[in-house]
Every structure is written in structure tokens, then in C-alpha cells.
Amino acid sequence: MNRLLQIVGMRVIVKNIGLHLSGLIQSSGLVLLLTGALFLFSESAVAQEGIKGKLNDFADNAATKKSSEKEQKEVEKLSTELKTAKAQIDSAKAEKQVIDSIFRAEQEIGGVATNNEAKVIDTLAFxxxxxxxxxxxxxxxxxxxxxxxxxxxxxxxxxxxxxxxxxxxxxxxxxxxxxxxxxxxxxxxxxxxxxxxxxxxxxxxxxxxxxxxxxxxxxxxxxxxxxxxxxxxxxxxxxxxxxxxxxxxxxxxxxxxxxxxxxxxxxxxxxxxxxxxxxxxxxxxxxxxxxxxxxxxxxxxxxxxxxxxxxxxxxxxxxxxxxxxxxxxxxxxxxxxxxxxxxxxxxxxxxxxxxxxxxxxxxxxxxxxxxxxxxxxxxxxxxxxxYGAEWETYDLRFPSKVKEFIRYPMFRDIRKNHYNSGCCEDEVSKSKFYVYRDKNNNYRQIWYxxxxxxxxxxxxxxxxxxxxxxxxxxxxxxxxxxxxxxxxxxxxLSDKEAIAVAKTRSRFSFRRYLSLAFRVLNNPYTLIRNPRPLFGIFGAIFGLSMGGFFLLYRYGHRLKRVFKLLIKSGITLLILLGVALIFIALQYMGLKEVSYLLGGFVIGVIIFLLFSHRFISEKNLP
The missing domain is CATH 3.20.20.80 (Glycosidases)
Structure with missing residues (x-):
């Protein structure tokens, strides 16, 4: 209906513009047209009186300045047509009030939307x-x-x-x-x-x-x-x-x-x-x-x-x-x-x-x-x-026109309050809906x-x-x-499929550990947030260290000098690596964590040297 009124109003304005455009372009009557348009669209009586005053002032000034008879006629003609246009708009407003009353009465009686009403939705509203x-x-x-x-x-x-x-x-x-x-x-x-x-x-x-x-x-x-x-x-x-x-x-x-x-x-x-x-x-x-x-x-x-x-x-x-x-x-x-x-x-x-x-x-x-x-x-x-959507509607059937939107309930709320009350499925949309009367006897619809x-x-x-x-x-x-x-x-996957996939994977994948290493290098703080890989790394180092200690203890006297030099070099490299890790840790950890890391590193070096000193020390031969 709003669109109908707009069309009626616009047609009146267009008609007026068409009748007077050619003459008004060559005369000061263009001002009158604009003033008249403001008059048409003004809802305020005060504003309308102001516009009328401006028309009268313009007319007086035109007379004072000995305006031509043609301009005076244009003023009179425009004033007449403005009155006609206003009468048409007043008539349209009255018609709208009647139609609105009928619409409200229809809603109270029915309220089921037609297929076209349900299908035509404003894209801007969506x-x-x-x-x-x-x-x-x-x-x-x-x-x-x-x-x-x-x-x-x-x-x-x-x-x-x-x-x-x-x-x-x-x-x-x-x-x-x-x-x-x-x-x-x-x-x-x-x-x-x-x-x-x-x-x-x-x-x-x-x-x-x-x-x-x-x-x-x-x-x-x-x-x-x-x-x-x-x-x-x-x-x-x-x-x-x-x-x-x-x-x-x-x-x-x-x-x-x-x-x-x-x-x-x-x-x-x-x-x-x-x-x-x-x-x-x-x-x-x-x-x-x-x-x-x-x-x-x-x-x-x-x-x-x-x-x-x-x-x-x-x-x-x-x-x-x-x-x-x-x-x-x-x-x-x-x-x-x-x-x-x-x-x-x-x-x-x-x-x-x-x-x-x-x-x-x-x-x-x-x-x-x-x-x-x-x-x-x-x-x-x-x-x-x-989640779903809930409305107060004019009807329990669908599609139904909306009285008021209520809320967006989460699935947990719908499941708790309405799941056992009986519901239906719309075969077209493949969605569920539930209809009921609330405590105030209003119709409600939930779609979810x-x-x-x-x-x-x-x-x-x-x-x-x-x-x-x-x-x-x-x-x-x-x-x-x-x-x-x-x-x-x-x-x-099914249980059988999952087992088959698991068998094809190696827990000790080289690619997996390489990826982890790159991630740690990019962000050492990773190991603090997720220490599980750290435990694995320490476990591997501990196992290798124990194996190394055993070999030194059991076969150290058989090692040649070159191997002893390699062991010494390895220890030196580990110390340098440990120091580097400590400096890196200073950027990502607090003082407490760095203290633990430093203390553990020092204790580890001392224990290692105590166990291996007798095997890698140089002795002067007589």
C-alpha cells in the first residue's frame, strides 16, 4: 500500500512538472514549482502555512515589481493545481486508512500468507x-x-x-x-x-x-x-x-x-x-x-x-x-x-x-x-x-504471517522445552517446526x-x-x-576403516617430526603451551644418553683416541647448544622457567662429566 501511495503522489508531481517545465525554465516560476513540491510532501500544518506565506510574498513582490500578466497567470494556475494535488493525496490517505482497517480485520480472522506472500521477500530485509x-x-x-x-x-x-x-x-x-x-x-x-x-x-x-x-x-x-x-x-x-x-x-x-x-x-x-x-x-x-x-x-x-x-x-x-x-x-x-x-x-x-x-x-x-x-x-x-527462530503468528498453519518476532533459541533450549511435545517436518525445506499456544493464548511457531x-x-x-x-x-x-x-x-570412518588407516601410519614419521621441529624453531613458546612433544624429545635424549653411558662404562677402555676426541667435541657442542637455548628461552619464558632450564642443564652436564671423565681424560704415558 505504501508503494501505491508513493506511485500516486509521484504521478501527480510528474504531471505537474510535465505541464509546466517548458514555461518555468524560462521564468521564475521554477521557484514556485519547488515550493509547491515542498508543500505536497509537508506533513506539518505550520510548515504548510510557511510555504503559503512564501507564495504570497512572492506574489506580492511580483506585483510590486510589475511582473507580467503571464507570470501572474502561471502563479494562479500553479496554485490551483497544487490544491488539486493536495486533495488527491488527502483522498489517497483516506483510502489507505480504509484498506489498513480491512487488512487488520483480515489478519484477525485469518493470517495465513499466500504462496506469493511467502515467496516474495525483500532482499534488503534478508x-x-x-x-x-x-x-x-x-x-x-x-x-x-x-x-x-x-x-x-x-x-x-x-x-x-x-x-x-x-x-x-x-x-x-x-x-x-x-x-x-x-x-x-x-x-x-x-x-x-x-x-x-x-x-x-x-x-x-x-x-x-x-x-x-x-x-x-x-x-x-x-x-x-x-x-x-x-x-x-x-x-x-x-x-x-x-x-x-x-x-x-x-x-x-x-x-x-x-x-x-x-x-x-x-x-x-x-x-x-x-x-x-x-x-x-x-x-x-x-x-x-x-x-x-x-x-x-x-x-x-x-x-x-x-x-x-x-x-x-x-x-x-x-x-x-x-x-x-x-x-x-x-x-x-x-x-x-x-x-x-x-x-x-x-x-x-x-x-x-x-x-x-x-x-x-x-x-x-x-x-x-x-x-x-x-x-x-x-x-x-x-x-x-x-539454532532456530520463534515468532508469534496469526495462524498455526504455515506459511503464516508474523505478529511479532520472539527470539533465536539455541538447539539445547528447543531440545529441552519442546522436543517431546510433538513436531513436524516440512518436506520441501527439510526443516523441523513446532506450533503451539503460549500462556497468553497467542499462536507461536518455532522453526529449527x-x-x-x-x-x-x-x-x-x-x-x-x-x-x-x-x-x-x-x-x-x-x-x-x-x-x-x-x-x-x-x-x-567406521571402526574397521579407522583401524586400517592407523596401520598405514607410522607413529615415528620423519615428516611429522620435521614439521614439529620447524614449528618449534618458528615459535619455541609452542613447547610451553603444548609440552607433550617436549616429553617425547626429552625421552629420546634420555634413552640415547643412558645407552651412551652404558657403552662408555662397558667399553670405554677400548675406545681409540679419535673417538674420545669426538665425544669431547660432542659435549662441547651440546654445551653451546644449551647456552643458545637458554638465550632463546629468555624471549619466551619467565625468569622461573629459565632458572629451571639453566639449573637442569648445569646438573646434567655435571652428571655426564662425572660418569664419563675417566673414559675420556687424557693420560700422559711414561
Missing amino acids: EERFFSVKKKAPSNSKKEDDWRKKYLFTHTNVYKKVHELDSTKQVFGWHPFWMGTAYKSYNFSLLSTIAYFSYELDPATGGYKSIHDWKTTALIDSAKRYNCDVLLSVTNFGRANNAAFLANQSAQATFINTLISLLKERDADGVNIDFEQIPGSSRAAFNNFIIDLSSSLRSVRKDYKITLAIPAIDFDNVYDIPQLNQYIDTYVVMGYEFYGSNSTVAGPVAPLGSGNIWWQYNLESAVNEYLTLGIPKSKLLLGLPY EDSVSLGKKYDWVIENDLGGVGIWALGYDNGYTELWELLASKFA
């Missing part, structure tokens, strides 16, 4: 809704344990079986900082990648507004024990923020340097870029930023991963896929918010298909669009929601995903040979195990 999901994160700076108390995380019902993931598929999950200690219930063997959310970018400087618990969380160490890659997710929301950052090369350099430092400090594996609402005018700048990011990170460590979160629709034609493919390891399509907080119709958050019921955009069309643009299937992950609906979408991913799935967000299912069991059934 874009606004889509980009607001992660932006509405809690803003307070609680610590992990505070979030545990707030959300009452539990770790009593946990799926603990260790699995081997199918190497051809990825399972990517975001851990939002407000999920606190929920990671203690994660089955990291079922995750190929976990992204800590988030480094909140300051677009003006490139630094961070907050990184929350990145420097201290035990999530990273827990994930590493199961060979799960850990990424730091970097967020920047809004067109103005993204335009400002992508135009500022100094801020980008600061960001990259800060990011590298944070990744090295926690021995992380890369970054997840989550820039939302990038303006189309920044397309080239975004390409350059990704290229710079890639070259900078991989000059430090070649296997750093760069992943990119992308919207279900490239609203502003930002992503130059052929260029980005050379630098991006994985794209995660954020496949949710097709219906949500500002929808006029209640519907599935993540519909696989649309049929004749839902809006034409869905998960299938989103994936196909990006494949057409050139993203390889193996690099494309489909992100799916572990569970193990059944997600299972069908996982099957679709596998059948279409995509790279895998993404999860927004881990922890939303805390206290329940079925979604972990679903991941195991869809993406993990």
Missing part, C-alpha cells in the same frame, strides 16, 4: 537480517567461567568416543567466546577445524577491540590433542567499517602483524576472515588485502590456512572468486537467516529447497551460485545453524534443525561432493549428544 546474526553477540567482557555460570553449561552428558574423520570431508565449527567452557563437552576428534570467535577488528587501526580469552583458553590445547586445526576468526561488520579498513593500508599492516603474533603465541593454524557487508566499491581492495594476508602469513609458516566466511548471496558482487581461489583454502557459506527476525512470514531458517511455498533463495541455490562463480567443490563448505533435518542436509552435501559442513555454533547443543553422534555417522 541482507539486514543475515548480517545481524553474529553482530548481535553479547557485548560484555565476561571470562569463560562467567559464561559457564550464565548459561549453566554441563559436562555430564558427553559423547566421548574417539573417531577418525573421513579425510575427503571437513567439519568446521565456530566457537563463540560466549560459549565459555562449553568446549569441555566437544568431541574434537569429530572436528577438522575449529575457529575461535573472535578477534574484533578496530577498522581505524587494524588492532583489536577485544580478543576475549584467546590468549588463555584451554580450548586450543584440547583441540591440538586430537589434530584439530585451530583458527582465529576475525570479524568486521558494516559497510562503513569495511570500507574504512580496506582503504587503509597502514591499518591492514598492523592487523597482519598483530594476527601473526597471536597465531604464533598459541601455535594456531590460521585465520577465518568474517567481514560482513563489504561494499561493492571495495571489491579490488578486498582482493589486495587477501593477497597481502596470504603472502605475509605463509612467509612465516607455509601451512597457515586462510578461510573465508561468505553470505548465502553475494549481495554487492564483492567476491572475485577466480582471484580469491589462489589464496583461500576454504569457503564457508553461511547458510541461515532465510527467515528470521524481520521476516513478515514465519519459515525455515535454513531451507534446502523452496518448492511452491518458500522464497526462491535457499541452500541449494546459494551453493549452486558459488559453484557457478568458480569455487571448487572441495573448497566449499555449507554452514548450518544449531535437529538430527533428522541436519542429517538430510548432510546427505545432500555428501551426494553433491562438497568439501564438508560448517556449524554455527558449537556449544549451542550443550548437554545433548545426538548432534555429535550425527557427525560421527556421516563424516567419520
Whole structure:
């Protein structure tokens, strides 16, 4: 109806302009036209009186200045037509009030949306809704344990079986900082990648507004024990923020340097870029930023991963896929918010298909669009929601028009409050829904995903040979195990397959230890954060040392002088290496740790010399 009124008003204005444009261009009547237009669009009586006064003043001045009869006629004619236009608009307003009354009456009686109403959704509303999901994160700076108390995380019902993931598929999950200690219930063997959310970018400087618990969380160490890659997710929301950052090369350099430092400090594996609402005018700048990011990170460590979160629709034609493919390891399509907080119709958050019921955009069309643009299937992950959406509606049937949006409940809340109440599945969207009356006798609809609906979408991913799935967000299912069991059934190897794979691997892989050595050289602090490799190294050195002591003790008298010289040289080299390690440690450890290292080194040298002195000492022959 608003559009109808706009069209009526515009047609009146256009008509007036068409009738008088040629004459007014050559006379001062153009001022009258502009003044009249202001009169038409003014809602204030005071403003209208002011405009009338200006018309009268102009007319008086024209008379005083002996304006021509033609100009006077134009004034009179324009005034008449302005009155006519105002009458038409008043009539349209009255018509709108009548129609609105009828509409409200219809809503009270019915409220079921027609197929066309459900299918025609404003793309701008979808874009606004889509980009607001992660932006509405809690803003307070609680610590992990505070979030545990707030959300009452539990770790009593946990799926603990260790699995081997199918190497051809990825399972990517975001851990939002407000999920606190929920990671203690994660089955990291079922995750190929976990992204800590988030480094909140300051677009003006490139630094961070907050990184929350990145420097201290035990999530990273827990994930590493199961060979799960850990990424730091970097967020920047809004067109103005993204335009400002992508135009500022100094801020980008600061960001990259800060990011590298944070990744090295926690021995992380890369970054997840989550820039939302990038303006189309920044397309080239975004390409350059990704290229710079890639070259900078991989000059430090070649296997750093760069992943990119992308919207279900490239609203502003930002992503130059052929260029980005050379630098991006994985794209995660954020496949949710097709219906949500500002929808006029209640519907599935993540519909696989649309049929004749839902809006034409869905998960299938989103994936196909990006494949057409050139993203390889193996690099494309489909992100799916572990949450639902709830509305107050005019009807229990669907599609139903919305009275009011209520909330986005996490899976754990839906599972707890409605799972045993009976629910239904929409065959078209492959999503679940539940309808009921609340305590105030209002109609409610909840649309969500569970193990059944997600299972069908996982099957679709596998059948279409995509790279895998993404999860927004881990922890939303805390206290329940079925979604972990679903991941195991869809993406993990069977027990027999896992055993066969394990037999082909060597625990003492040369490549594995070489990779570890390079990582330690790049960041010695790695061994402090994750000391398990350190224990292995010390164990190997201890074993070799004991073997060396035994050989010296048993066969030392048989060693020739050249071997004694080699042993002495080796001891000297070890001492120099130990001193070098101590100086390196000074940069990464506190005084206490360095003291322990130095003390242990000195004691070790003394013990070694005491045991070996008699065998390697030079004696003067008579």
C-alpha cells in the first residue's frame, strides 16, 4: 500500500512538472514549482502555512515589481493545481486508512500468507537480517567461567568416543567466546577445524577491540590433542567499517602483524576472515588485502590456512572468486537467516529447497551460485545453524504471517522445552517446526534443525561432493549428544576403516617430526603451551644418553683416541647448544622457567662429566 501511495503522489508531481517545465525554465516560476513540491510532501500544518506565506510574498513582490500578466497567470494556475494535488493525496490517505482497517480485520480472522506472500521477500530485509546474526553477540567482557555460570553449561552428558574423520570431508565449527567452557563437552576428534570467535577488528587501526580469552583458553590445547586445526576468526561488520579498513593500508599492516603474533603465541593454524557487508566499491581492495594476508602469513609458516566466511548471496558482487581461489583454502557459506527476525512470514531458517511455498533463495541455490562463480567443490563448505527462530503468528498453519518476532533459541533450549511435545517436518525445506499456544493464548511457531533435518542436509552435501559442513555454533547443543553422534555417522570412518588407516601410519614419521621441529624453531613458546612433544624429545635424549653411558662404562677402555676426541667435541657442542637455548628461552619464558632450564642443564652436564671423565681424560704415558 505504501508503494501505491508513493506511485500516486509521484504521478501527480510528474504531471505537474510535465505541464509546466517548458514555461518555468524560462521564468521564475521554477521557484514556485519547488515550493509547491515542498508543500505536497509537508506533513506539518505550520510548515504548510510557511510555504503559503512564501507564495504570497512572492506574489506580492511580483506585483510590486510589475511582473507580467503571464507570470501572474502561471502563479494562479500553479496554485490551483497544487490544491488539486493536495486533495488527491488527502483522498489517497483516506483510502489507505480504509484498506489498513480491512487488512487488520483480515489478519484477525485469518493470517495465513499466500504462496506469493511467502515467496516474495525483500532482499534488503534478508541482507539486514543475515548480517545481524553474529553482530548481535553479547557485548560484555565476561571470562569463560562467567559464561559457564550464565548459561549453566554441563559436562555430564558427553559423547566421548574417539573417531577418525573421513579425510575427503571437513567439519568446521565456530566457537563463540560466549560459549565459555562449553568446549569441555566437544568431541574434537569429530572436528577438522575449529575457529575461535573472535578477534574484533578496530577498522581505524587494524588492532583489536577485544580478543576475549584467546590468549588463555584451554580450548586450543584440547583441540591440538586430537589434530584439530585451530583458527582465529576475525570479524568486521558494516559497510562503513569495511570500507574504512580496506582503504587503509597502514591499518591492514598492523592487523597482519598483530594476527601473526597471536597465531604464533598459541601455535594456531590460521585465520577465518568474517567481514560482513563489504561494499561493492571495495571489491579490488578486498582482493589486495587477501593477497597481502596470504603472502605475509605463509612467509612465516607455509601451512597457515586462510578461510573465508561468505553470505548465502553475494549481495554487492564483492567476491572475485577466480582471484580469491589462489589464496583461500576454504569457503564457508553461511547458510541461515532465510527467515528470521524481520521476516513478515514465519519459515525455515535454513531451507534446502523452496518448492511452491518458500522464497526462491535457499541452500541449494546459494551453493549452486558459488559453484557457478568458480569455487571448487572441495573448497566449499555449507554452514548450518544449531539454532532456530520463534515468532508469534496469526495462524498455526504455515506459511503464516508474523505478529511479532520472539527470539533465536539455541538447539539445547528447543531440545529441552519442546522436543517431546510433538513436531513436524516440512518436506520441501527439510526443516523441523513446532506450533503451539503460549500462556497468553497467542499462536507461536518455532522453526529449527535437529538430527533428522541436519542429517538430510548432510546427505545432500555428501551426494553433491562438497568439501564438508560448517556449524554455527558449537556449544549451542550443550548437554545433548545426538548432534555429535550425527557427525560421527556421516563424516567419520567406521571402526574397521579407522583401524586400517592407523596401520598405514607410522607413529615415528620423519615428516611429522620435521614439521614439529620447524614449528618449534618458528615459535619455541609452542613447547610451553603444548609440552607433550617436549616429553617425547626429552625421552629420546634420555634413552640415547643412558645407552651412551652404558657403552662408555662397558667399553670405554677400548675406545681409540679419535673417538674420545669426538665425544669431547660432542659435549662441547651440546654445551653451546644449551647456552643458545637458554638465550632463546629468555624471549619466551619467565625468569622461573629459565632458572629451571639453566639449573637442569648445569646438573646434567655435571652428571655426564662425572660418569664419563675417566673414559675420556687424557693420560700422559711414561
